[in-house]
Amino acid sequence: MNTENNTPISPNDSDGKPKWLTRKEYIDPAEKKRDFWIGVAIFFVLNIVLTLCQWGLGFGLLSAPSNFAGTDSASSTLASIFYLVFALAPWVINIGLIIYFAFTRSQIALGMVAGFGIALAIVICLGVIFTVWCFATLSAGSY
Amino acid sequence: MTPMPVLFIVGGVPVYSHGFFLLVALLAGLGWLLIEAKRRRWSKEEVIPIALGAFVGGMIGARVSILFFNGFEYAPLVLNMYALFDPRIGPGSILGGVAGAYIGGYIASKAIGKKSCSCDAFAPAMALATAIGRVGCFLSFEDGLGRPTTLPWGVPLPGADYLVHPAPLYDMAFNLVWFGILLALRDHKWMQNGNLLKFGIAGYAFFRFFVEFARNNQVMALGLTGQQFASALLFAAVVVYFVKNREKLFPSAQPA
Numbered sequence: 122m123n124t125e126n127n128t129p130i131s132p133n134d135s136d137g138k139p140k141w142l143t144r145k146e147y148i149d150p151a152e153k154k155r156d157f158w159i160g161v162a163i164f165f166v167l168n169i170v171l172t173l174c175q176w177g178l179g180f181g182l183l184s185a186p187s188n189f190a191g192t193d194s195a196s197s198t199l200a201s202i203f204y205l206v207f208a209l210a211p212w213v214i215n216i217g218l219i220i221y222f223a224f225t226r227s228q229i230a231l232g233m234v235a236g237f238g239i240a241l242a243i244v245i246c247l248g249v250i251f252t253v254w255c256f257a258t259l260s261a262g263s264y
Numbered sequence: 265m266t267p268m269p270v271l272f273i274v275g276g277v278p279v280y281s282h283g284f285f286l287l288v289a290l291l292a293g294l295g296w297l298l299i300e301a302k303r304r305r306w307s308k309e310e311v312i313p314i315a316l317g318a319f320v321g322g323m324i325g326a327r328v329s330i331l332f333f334n335g336f337e338y339a340p341l342v343l344n345m346y347a348l349f350d351p352r353i354g355p356g357s358i359l360g361g362v363a364g365a366y367i368g369g370y371i372a373s374k375a376i377g378k379k380s381c382s383c384d385a386f387a388p389a390m391a392l393a394t395a396i397g398r399v400g401c402f403l404s405f406e407d408g409l410g411r412p413t414t415l416p417w418g419v420p421l422p423g424a425d426y427l428v429h430p431a432p433l434y435d436m437a438f439n440l441v442w443f444g445i446l447l448a449l450r451d452h453k454w455m456q457n458g459n460l461l462k463f464g465i466a467g468y469a470f471f472r473f474f475v476e477f478a479r480n481n482q483v484m485a486l487g488l489t490g491q492q493f494a495s496a497l498l499f500a501a502v503v504v505y506f507v508k509n510r511e512k513l514f515p516s517a518q519p520a
Contacts, residue, residue: 172346211345223375230375231313237320240349245290247351248283252269 145226153228160222160232161239164215171211178207266422267405285400286355293393300385300450310378311385317372318365318386323348325364326356333357333490334482358394359472359494362465365390381457387464388446394468395439401432407480429478438471454514459506466502469495 147153215237222230271281294315301311331342341347355361369383402409409419410429418427446464449455455463473495481489506513 168346175346205343208340208343208345212343215345220371223371227313227375231316234313234316234320234372238316241320241323244349244351245283245287245355249279249287250277251283251351252280 142225144224147228156226156228157232157235160229160234161236162232163218163229164233164236164240167214167218168211171214175207175211178203268403269405271403281403282354282400282406283351285403286397289393289395289397289400292396293389296389296392297385300389301382304382304385306382306385310373310376310382313376314369314372314378314383317375318369321368321371322361322365323355325367326358326361329357329360329363329494332494333360333484357491358397359469359491359498362390362468363494363498366461366465381461383458384450384456384460387460388443388450391439391443391446391464391468395436395443398432398436398439402430402436406432409480410478411480413478431475431479434475434478435472438475439468442467442471457513459513462502462505466499469498469502473499 147156215233219230219233219237222233268281270278271284272279297315298311300306301308327342327348330338341353347353365386369386373381373383401407405421409421410431412418412426413429414427415429417430419430420426421428442464445467446460449463450460473492476489476492476495479489479491481491484490484493
C-alpha cells in the first residue's frame with residue numbers, strides 16, 4: 122500500500138523551516154521576471170501608501186495637542202515619540218522587507234532594490250536642474 | 265575666481281555644476297565598473313544585484329552618516345526617508361557613501377549566495393567617480409571650498425579678503441592618481457578577492473584624514489572632524505583585517 126498519499130501536507134519544508142522562511146529556488150526564467158516586477162511594484166505602491174499615511178498622520182499630529190488632556194510636556198513627549206515612529210517606519214518597513222525577501226524570494230528583493238535605485242537615479246537626474254544644498258550650509262528643516 | 269554654480273543654460277533651464285558632475289561621476293563610475301566586470305568575466309546575474317545594492321546602500325550611507333558628521337540637529341532631515349528623494353538636498357558625505365556601498369554590496373552578494381568576492385571591480389570605478397564629482401564641488405564652491413591659506417594656489421572667495429584651499433581639487437587630484445595606482449595593481453596576485461577594494465578604501469581614508477585639515481568641516485573633538493575619526497576608523501579596520509588574515513591573503517609573503 123502506498124502511504125505517500127496519506128502523508129499530511131506540512132507547512133514546513135524538509136529542513137524544518139516554516140514555508141514563509143524558505144528560500145525559493147527559481148527554475149523558470151518567467152517566474153524570476155514576474156517576481157522582479159512584483160518587487161518593483163511593491164516598492165512604489167508601498168511607499169506611495171506610506172507617504173500618504175505620513176501625510177495624513179502629520180495633519181493628525183498637528184491637531185493632536187488640542188486633543189491631549191495631559192500637560193504640555195507630556196503631550197510634546199508623546200508627539201516626539203509619534204514623530205520618531207512615523208519617521209523611522211519607512212526605513213524599517215522598506216529595509217526589513219528587502220532583507221526578508223533577499224533570503225526568501227530573492228527576485229522580489231532585487232525588484233524592490235531596483236525600484237529604490239530607479240527613484241534615486243531620477244532624483245540625481247533632477248539634481249542637475251535644481252540648486253543643491255549641501256549639509257554644511259543647510260540648516261535642518263529650513264530648506 | 266568666481267563660483268560657477270550654473271554650468272550652462274539649455275532652453276532657459278539652468279544646469280547646475282554640482283548636480284551635473286554628480287550625474288557624470290555616477291555614470292563614469294558605472295561605465296568603468298561594467299568595463300572591469302567584463303574584463304573579470306563577472307556575470308551580469310551577479311553584477312546587477314551587487315551594483316544595485318551598492319548604489320542604494322551608498323546613497324543611504326551618505327545621508328545617514330550626516331547624523332554622525334554634522335550632529336543630531338539634522339535628524340529631522342536624515343531620519344525622514346523621503347527626504348532622500350528631494351533633489352534640492354545634497355546626497356551627503358562620501359565617506360558614509362563608501363561605507364554604505366560596501367555594506368549594500370555585501371548584503372546583495374550574500375543574498376545571491378556568492379561565495380567569492382568580485383568586488384575589486386568597484387575600486388577604480390569609485391576613485392574615478394570621486395575625482396569627477398569633486399569638479400562639481402569646486403565649481404559650486406561647496407562648503408566655502410576650504411580653510412584660509414597663504415599658499416600660492418589659494419583661491420579667492422567672493423566677498424572675502426583672503427585665499428582658501430581649493431580642497432575639492434586636492435581630492436580630485438588624489439583620486440585621479442589613486443585611480444591610476446589601482447589600475448596598475450588590479451592584476452596583482454595579492455589584490456584579488458576583495459583586497460583591491462579594501463586597499464582602495466584604505467588609501468582614500470588615509471588621504472582624507474589629512475586633507476580634512478584643509479577643509480571646512482565641523483570639528484568634533486580633539487581638534488579633529490567627524491570625517492577624520494571615520495577615516496581613521498576605516499583605515500584601522502582595513503589594516504587590522506590585512507594583518508589578521510595575512511597568512512591566508514598573502515601566502516607567498518610568509519617565510520618558507
